[in-house]
Amino acid sequence: MNVLAKTAAAALLSASTLALMPTGPAFAETVLRLDEVAVGELDPAKASDYADSILMFNVYDTLVVPAQGAPGLVPHLAESWSADGNSHTFKLRKDVKFQSGNPLTAEDVVFSLDRMKALGAGLSYLFANVDRAEAADENTVTFVLKEPYAPFVASMLRLPIVDKKLVMENLGDGDGDMKDWGQAFLSANGAGSGAYKVTAHNPQQETVMAKSADYFLGVPDAAPDTVRLRYGLEPATVRTLIAQGEHDISSQWLPPEVLKALSQDGAQLLTESGTGGFYVKMNTTKAPLDDPECRLALAKAFDYSAAIKMIAVTDEISQGSPATGAIPVGMLGANPPSNELSRNLDEAKKHMDACRYNVGDQNIEISWIAEVPLEERFALLMQANFAELGIQSEIKKMPWALFAEQVSKAENTPHISQLFVNAVTGDPDTLLYGMYDSKAAGTWQSPEHLNDADVDKLLEEGRVNSDEAARSKAYHELNNRLMAIAPSIYGYDRQSVFAASNRVKVPALSDPSKAFGLDGMGFTFRLMEMQDN
Amino acid sequence: MRRIFYILLSNPLSVIGLVLVGTVVFSAVFADFIAPFPSHRGAVVDFSNFNQPPHWPNIFGTDLVGRDVFSRILYAYRISLILGVVVLAIAVPIGVTVGLAAGYLGGWTEFCLMRLTDVFLSIPPLVLAMSVMGLLEPTLTNGMLAVTTMWWPWYARLVYNVTRSEAQEGYVLAAEIIGASRLHVMFREILPNCVPSIVTKMTLDLGFVILIASSLSFLGLGVQAPTPDLGSMVAEGGNYLPDSWWLTVFPSLAILIAVFGFNLLGDAFRQVLGSDQ
Numbered sequence: 001m002n003v004l005a006k007t008a009a010a011a012l013l014s015a016s017t018l019a020l021m022p023t024g025p026a027f028a029e030t031v032l033r034l035d036e037v038a039v040g041e042l043d044p045a046k047a048s049d050y051a052d053s054i055l056m057f058n059v060y061d062t063l064v065v066p067a068q069g070a071p072g073l074v075p076h077l078a079e080s081w082s083a084d085g086n087s088h089t090f091k092l093r094k095d096v097k098f099q100s101g102n103p104l105t106a107e108d109v110v111f112s113l114d115r116m117k118a119l120g121a122g123l124s125y126l127f128a129n130v131d132r133a134e135a136a137d138e139n140t141v142t143f144v145l146k147e148p149y150a151p152f153v154a155s156m157l158r159l160p161i162v163d164k165k166l167v168m169e170n171l172g173d174g175d176g177d178m179k180d181w182g183q184a185f186l187s188a189n190g191a192g193s194g195a196y197k198v199t200a201h202n203p204q205q206e207t208v209m210a211k212s213a214d215y216f217l218g219v220p221d222a223a224p225d226t227v228r229l230r231y232g233l234e235p236a237t238v239r240t241l242i243a244q245g246e247h248d249i250s251s252q253w254l255p256p257e258v259l260k261a262l263s264q265d266g267a268q269l270l271t272e273s274g275t276g277g278f279y280v281k282m283n284t285t286k287a288p289l290d291d292p293e294c295r296l297a298l299a300k301a302f303d304y305s306a307a308i309k310m311i312a313v314t315d316e317i318s319q320g321s322p323a324t325g326a327i328p329v330g331m332l333g334a335n336p337p338s339n340e341l342s343r344n345l346d347e348a349k350k351h352m353d354a355c356r357y358n359v360g361d362q363n364i365e366i367s368w369i370a371e372v373p374l375e376e377r378f379a380l381l382m383q384a385n386f387a388e389l390g391i392q393s394e395i396k397k398m399p400w401a402l403f404a405e406q407v408s409k410a411e412n413t414p415h416i417s418q419l420f421v422n423a424v425t426g427d428p429d430t431l432l433y434g435m436y437d438s439k440a441a442g443t444w445q446s447p448e449h450l451n452d453a454d455v456d457k458l459l460e461e462g463r464v465n466s467d468e469a470a471r472s473k474a475y476h477e478l479n480n481r482l483m484a485i486a487p488s489i490y491g492y493d494r495q496s497v498f499a500a501s502n503r504v505k506v507p508a509l510s511d512p513s514k515a516f517g518l519d520g521m522g523f524t525f526r527l528m529e530m531q532d533n
Numbered sequence: 534m535r536r537i538f539y540i541l542l543s544n545p546l547s548v549i550g551l552v553l554v555g556t557v558v559f560s561a562v563f564a565d566f567i568a569p570f571p572s573h574r575g576a577v578v579d580f581s582n583f584n585q586p587p588h589w590p591n592i593f594g595t596d597l598v599g600r601d602v603f604s605r606i607l608y609a610y611r612i613s614l615i616l617g618v619v620v621l622a623i624a625v626p627i628g629v630t631v632g633l634a635a636g637y638l639g640g641w642t643e644f645c646l647m648r649l650t651d652v653f654l655s656i657p658p659l660v661l662a663m664s665v666m667g668l669l670e671p672t673l674t675n676g677m678l679a680v681t682t683m684w685w686p687w688y689a690r691l692v693y694n695v696t697r698s699e700a701q702e703g704y705v706l707a708a709e710i711i712g713a714s715r716l717h718v719m720f721r722e723i724l725p726n727c728v729p730s731i732v733t734k735m736t737l738d739l740g741f742v743i744l745i746a747s748s749l750s751f752l753g754l755g756v757q758a759p760t761p762d763l764g765s766m767v768a769e770g771g772n773y774l775p776d777s778w779w780l781t782v783f784p785s786l787a788i789l790i791a792v793f794g795f796n797l798l799g800d801a802f803r804q805v806l807g808s809d810q
Contacts, residue, residue: 236774257584257597261776306580370753373772380598380759383576395576395758397671 030530032224032504033241034249034523037371038232039203043186044160045112046121050252053520054229055207060160060192063090063109064153066426066521069513073153077104077161077193081153083466086145088152094139096216098163099190099197106135111164113143115181123424125434126155148464150471151427157518158424163191195219195526196227206230215526222529224504238499242267248504252319252496255374259313262499269317270498270509272522276422276431277328278307278320278491280382281447283417285410288357289364295486297355300348301385302489304341310377313497320492326482328493330517332428333462333475341490345388352389364393367414371400375418378491382416408442410449417447420494426518428475429463436487448487455481505529540805547804550797557791561611568604576759587779594779597769602779605761606787612673612762613791617742620680621735627681628688629731633719635689636696647693653686659748666754673756680745684738691734695727729806736802740795747788763788 036051047056063078075081078090096104113133116124129152131144145152162182172184185191190198193216196209209227211219233241233251235258241247243265250262252272263269280302288294304322311319324335352359366382368375379395386393396414398406406412423431434440437459438451458478465471482488496519498509507514507529508522516522541547565571569590579599587594593602635646653661665679699705700723708722743763749755750764758765763784770780 235772239774239776255597255772257773257777306578309580310583373769376758376769377578377598380576381578383759384578387576393576397753397757399753 029225032227032249032525032528032530033230033247034227034251035230035233035238035247036251037253040201040207040229040231041122041203042188042190042198042201042207043183044122044162044192045116045119045124045181045186047160048122050520051229051231052122054523056160057194057521057523058196058209058227058525059190059194059198060162061096061104061194062158062160063092063156066157066516066518068508069511069515071517073157078156083153086148087142088145089136089140089142090156092139092141093216096193097214098166098193099212099214100163100166101214102163102165104161104163104193105138106141107138108161108164109133109141109159110135111167112159112162115162115167116159118178118181119183123158126158126425126430148466150463150466151425151429154425154427155430157426160192162186163193166191195223195524199226204231209525211526217526219526220529223526224528224530227525242499242501245501245503248501249506250499252498253372254497254499256311256313256319256497259319259497259499263314263317266502267499268502268510269313270500270506270522271317271495272498272509272515272519273321273330273493273495275328275331275426275517275519276420276494277323278378278494279419279421279435280378280489280491281417281419281435282487282489283410283413283415283447283449284451284487285449286413286415288355288359288362289415291355291357292485293351294355294357297348297351297389298382298386298391299486299489300344300351301389302491303343303381303385304492305343306381307378307491310381311374311492317497318495319497320494323490323492325479326432326488326490327428327475327479328431331423331426331431332468332472333479335479343385348389359390360392362391364391364416365396365414366393366416367396367398367403368418369400369403370397372418372420378418404444407444407447410442413442413447413449418491419445419447421445422494422519424519429459432475432478433459433463436482450487452481452485452487455485503531505531537805541801544801544804546797547801550794550799550801553790553794554798557610557794558614560607561614564604564607564611568601568607570601570604573600573604574608574759574761584773584777584780586777593783594777596766596780597773597777602766602783605766606763606784609761609763609766609784610787610791612756612760613743613746616673616677616680616746617739619677620684620742620746621738623677623681624684625688625731625735628685628690629692629724629727631685631689632692632694633696633723633727636693637700637715637719637723646689650686650689650693653683654690656683658683659745662745662749663752663754666749671754671757673760676746676749676755679749679754680742683745684742687738688731688734691730692727695730696723699723699726733799733803733806736795737799738795740792740799743795744788744792 040055041047041052042055044056044060047053061077063076064073065076067074077092077096079093081088081090092106098104110133117127129146129149131146133141133143135141167182170185171182172180174180188201195212195215197212198207199210200208207229211225235254238247238250239258239262242262282289282295284290308322322340324339327334329337366379368379383393383395421435434445436450436455438456440446441449458474461474462471508516508527560567577600582595583599584597585591585595591601596602631646635643661683662679665682666675669675705718705722708718746755747764750762751768755764756762766784767781773780
């Protein structure tokens with residue numbers, strides 16, 4: 001071996017030895033690992049489901065946020081707001097910068113609204129009533145509504161503010177001045193002011209996010225440095241990963257038995273509640289369910305307590321609590337918890353007798369969404385319950401895409417569909433309007449195809465009236481009306497339950513005084529605390 | 534016949550195959566009498582006894598709505614066997630007729646029929662069955678149709694090869710010389726000589742048909758609840774591993790027993806009928 005080769009070998013050896021030696025005090029990077037259902041939509045104007053909301057609430061900010069542990073909203077990007085007729089004016093903070101370094105101004109708010117309305121996707125229907133937004137100056141923005149809309153400020157929870165300058169620099173192909181409105185760019189990159197920035201994103205596999213050092217509220221040291229949000233993991237995989245200490249927070253879609261097993265292994269259970277329910281929706285245009293008596297018979301025959309038992313995780317924690325009506329307990333217009341719905345077969349038989357159809361001739365189609373295995377159990381429960389009234393039924397498994405397509409026409413919609421529906425802003429309007437207003441019939445939320453003048457009138461009163469007491473009265477009346485005509489069976493008030501390792505503390509999902517009362521907001525990563533163990 | 538039984542019983546593997554297949558067929562036929570909870574094949578729920586590990590009287594445990602897993606497996610065997618028999622009862626005559634016609638008639642008939650067979654054979658079987666099921670409603674009848682679509686070409690190819698060689702035999706030429714019709718030659722002269730190969734393949738295939746039907750159900754394209762089905766039971770139970778292992782392990786073992794049994798029996802038939810010839 002010549003001298004050169006020996007020297008090179010010695011240099012390599014010393015270099016590799018150096019690389020192995022500690023180079024000073026090391027601070028371990030904390031990584032939070034969690035999972036959600038398949039496909040994470042990063043574009044905030046297209047965000048609609050839970051996975052999208054987690055991304056949206058961390059990468060972007062909104063003008064207001066829900067108060068923790070109490071009803072109402074508190075300022076966030078906005079310092080204050082005021083209403084004057086159909087105009088709502090927000091004063092913005094001056095110290096907020098986007099992750100790109102661009103300052104956040106009223107122009108960005110106007111752009112975000114225009115973009116949301118132009119794309120018409122996700123939850124853009126919340127802003128259909130907004131005529132325009134105007135920037136009065138750099139820090140003042142005014143929204144002008146077409147008609148009065150009482151819960152307007154709450155809908156601001158679903159308007160994430162996008163970095164206009166950055167998006168305009170990255171417009172993709174398309175017609176007109178705005179080309180694609182930056183859709184291609186925002187499907188793969190973040191352009192927000194949030195506490196976490198996207199470092200890698202594959203909508204079907206994983207999104208990786210890292211702390212944004214310049215966040216205007218600061219990010220505590222205890223918050224995770226990196227977050228890995230994985231999509232579409234099988235329940236058995238999540239079960240094993242958490243047990244082995246390789247995963248931190250599960251999605252809410254784990255079956256109760258799996259959550260229970262994890263809890264018995266020492267995992268903590270986190271909860272989020274108060275904004276939605278499990279609705280068994282009946283097609284009010286198809287015989288025999290076009291007769292309210294027949295619907296009431298089914299609603300009375302449904303075994304509510306069996307449903308609650310089915311979703312119980314432990315003696316204390318369940319994926320739901322007994323329903324008291326169409327509106328979940330705690331929301332405006334809800335009945336008190338003591339009004340629990342329960343099964344009454346005698347009453348069910350009376351309603352059946354009053355129904356104008358002959359029971360024996362009827363065959364009811366009970367559908368369940370293929371992606372939600374729990375629904376098959378409810379389908380079997382209903383089949384057994386309805387059989388006691390002499391009603392024959394058949395169970396039909398439907399993939400979500402097929403279901404969403406079929407509900408657009410009343411004649412193609414199954415007799416019975418099962419859905420979990422949430423108030424996307426926490427206000428009953430966003431829960432009930434989409435389900436029961438005759439103008440909203442035929443969407444995935446409204447397979448009832450309900451057309452009831454009284455319901456329409458009360459829904460309108462609830463959204464137009466700015467007086468809280470009058471709204472409360474309208475929603476109470478609406479609740480009663482919906483109980484009387486039973487377009488749905490109100491299965492139970494939903495509570496999301498997540499299994500988590502003990503490496504992370506999530507006050508917003510474990511301490512009621514820190515809870516937000518808005519789905520997905522509990523996953524605000526900057527408020528989580530990573531533990532040393 | 535006595536010799537066939539002697540050869541079958543002299544091979545331990547054949548005996549195991551016979552016993553397994555016998556058990557499966559017996560369970561399916563007499564499910565009504567053997568199953569401890571016959572009503573559990575249908576829409577029954579019992580939330581006082583759901584998701585329980587094996588215990589008496591639920592020796593294979595209970596599922597997520599409280600139904601007896603053992604009873605459901607027995608009825609699932611019945612569905613699987615019906616599916617297997619019906620699929621083969623349709624696929625074999627089609628495949629055999631196509632194979633005989635192509636092998637004996639030759640020319641354009643051979644070209645057209647065998648290229649059509651090749652087209653079907655070129656598509657992966659499960660993909661073909663999934664495509665058919667994707668177009669139709671997921672029911673037992675359509676499941677049978679889907680599996681049949683992918684099964685007949687194998688018989689066409691098998692019978693075609695045998696026919697090609699048999700057509701050159703003296704007895705076929707003799708029949709032709711005395712003026713026998715083509716149909717007579719194909720079905721009365723050549724077909725009986727294809728029977729051993731067909732029977733062997735059918736026995737082997739019964740296990741595979743059950744397996745492929747279970748795969749379709751596993752993917753959510755098979756029979757619908759509450760009808761018991763081995764593939765669906767495995768798929769549903771998979772979500773609850775490893776804690777509720779009985780939901781997956783017993784239906785999987787049931788599939789294994791059926792497929793393994795029919796395979797061993799098929800191998801045995803191959804030996805017996807091959808030596809018989």
